[in-house]
Amino acid sequence: MTTIPQEKVLDNSIRLLLEGFPFIQNRVERFNSNIFKTRILFQNVICLHGEEAAKIFYDPDKFMRLGAIPNRIQNTLMGKDAIQTLDGAAHLHRKAMFMSLMTPDSLHQINRLMSQQWQRYIKKWEQMEQVVLFEEVQDLLCRVACAWTGVPLKEKEVRKRAQDFTAMVDAFGAVGPRHMRGRKARKRAEKWIEKVIQQIRKGDLEVPDGSPAHVMAFHRDHDDNLLDKHMAAVELINLLRPIVAIATYITFGALAMHDHPVAQRKIADDEENYVEWFVQEVRRFYPFGPFLGNRVKNDFSWGGHDFKKGTLVFLDIYGTLHDPNIWEHPHEFYPYRFKHWKGSPFDLIPQGGGDHFSGHRCAGEWVTIEAMKVSMVYLAKHMTYEVPQQDLSYSLVRMPTRPKSNFIITNVKANE
Ligand code: HEM
Numbered sequence: 001m002t003t004i005p006q007e008k009v010l011d012n013s014i015r016l017l018l019e020g021f022p023f024i025q026n027r028v029e030r031f032n033s034n035i036f037k038t039r040i041l042f043q044n045v046i047c048l049h050g051e052e053a054a055k056i057f058y059d060p061d062k063f064m065r066l067g068a069i070p071n072r073i074q075n076t077l078m079g080k081d082a083i084q085t086l087d088g089a090a091h092l093h094r095k096a097m098f099m100s101l102m103t104p105d106s107l108h109q110i111n112r113l114m115s116q117q118w119q120r121y122i123k124k125w126e127q128m129e130q131v132v133l134f135e136e137v138q139d140l141l142c143r144v145a146c147a148w149t150g151v152p153l154k155e156k157e158v159r160k161r162a163q164d165f166t167a168m169v170d171a172f173g174a175v176g177p178r179h180m181r182g183r184k185a186r187k188r189a190e191k192w193i194e195k196v197i198q199q200i201r202k203g204d205l206e207v208p209d210g211s212p213a214h215v216m217a218f219h220r221d222h223d224d225n226l227l228d229k230h231m232a233a234v235e236l237i238n239l240l241r242p243i244v245a246i247a248t249y250i251t252f253g254a255l256a257m258h259d260h261p262v263a264q265r266k267i268a269d270d271e272e273n274y275v276e277w278f279v280q281e282v283r284r285f286y287p288f289g290p291f292l293g294n295r296v297k298n299d300f301s302w303g304g305h306d307f308k309k310g311t312l313v314f315l316d317i318y319g320t321l322h323d324p325n326i327w328e329h330p331h332e333f334y335p336y337r338f339k340h341w342k343g344s345p346f347d348l349i350p351q352g353g354g355d356h357f358s359g360h361r362c363a364g365e366w367v368t369i370e371a372m373k374v375s376m377v378y379l380a381k382h383m384t385y386e387v388p389q390q391d392l393s394y395s396l397v398r399m400p401t402r403p404k405s406n407f408i409i410t411n412v413k414a415n416e
Helices: 013-019 023-031 051-057 071-078 088-100 104-126 133-149 155-170 177-202 212-218 229-259 261-268 274-285 317-321 335-340 365-381
Strands: 035-040 043-049 130-132 291-296 300-302 305-307 312-316 383-386 408-414
Touching (some): 013 023, 023 312, 051 312, 051 317, 071 177, 104 133, 104 383, 104 408, 133 155, 155 229, 177 212, 229 261, 229 274, 261 365, 274 335
Antiparallel strands (some): 130 408, 300 305
16 A cells, blocks of 8 residues: 655644645646645645546545534535435436426526526626626526526616625635625525415415426435425525526626636637637636535545545646646636547536536536526627726635625626
């Protein structure tokens, strides 16, 4: 057996907060190894990096989610005991329900709703002196998310609900006030959506059969019991919140177009599959999730290293997306790299790796890509705008991150 390189530290949680996204990759380079041990939150953690490691990480015989996601993340980002924490038959059953919503028809609906909202928002922005794109797009996406799922959204609550969904995501790498904002936002959203679930069940609110809100309200778990109203709300929020979170990628997409005007022209000219490659490159290049956690299910060895049952294991997302062994010049924004991409389920992993149906890979990856494609086309082709002087830099320490100015645009005009 080979020994896993190990950091001699009591605890590295503070260093993780200080180094942010590149934390794992920094050590992979220092140890010249795709695997090393450290200590986070006073626990031993094995960190894994790269495509081969991702294949192992998504092997359900080797790993489980039980006890892998800290309460502070469940209480803000995803909700307590949600699908992200399930294993085995319970996970497969819940995941089948989520994936049953991700049909070609759903993607058409998302495409149509996104187009409608972009047209409406461009008109609104024409009347505004300046537009904070990140915030406006959250509202736009919140309307799309509610319309698609069947959740009623009053005009006057759009901003508040969009802010709450954003606060839940904003809390994941935070301590202190940002974390507390995420908790409060989750409590408010759960109360709201529990009421929606109850109304649907009682017949007081009619939503179309087969709409996500209807499916969630009447879903029976693998033991054939109706989800309790809280769990149903948590899972419905697991559709609403991440749709609003696509605002981060859309804002980064706008930044990429601003930095690469040639790319903007290619999108506007509908060049081949360029918009698809561009969207994939945005998801690869710009940081969102830093790493994922699992626990070893049963003792096993891999690559000459022992993995003991119960050990916490992190998979490096950010570093794998910027690994020079996988991506040529990984720190260059270059959409054409996707022209010849082989489509491995284990290298482009901003939304997790492996299989959507049998593993924990993001249920909403196709929705994300569709919503981003529509948005990039609207930004590039159906409107003109100016980008005034502002701080467009983004931190690699803050998790999650985005351009500091939230991307301000002025002089918005619709193109005929
Ligand atoms: C899971 C990222 C958008 C629904 C995940 C995971 C990641 C992720 C990293 C965990 C994968 C794992 O545990 O192995 C993202 C990012 C998004 C996004 C960066 C872009 C904003 C969406 C959308 C939806 C969605 C739009 C729904 C419409 C889910 C669900 C899971 C999940 C239900 C849990 C899957 C499971 O545990 O089996 N996402 N996601 N996500 N995502 Fe997303």
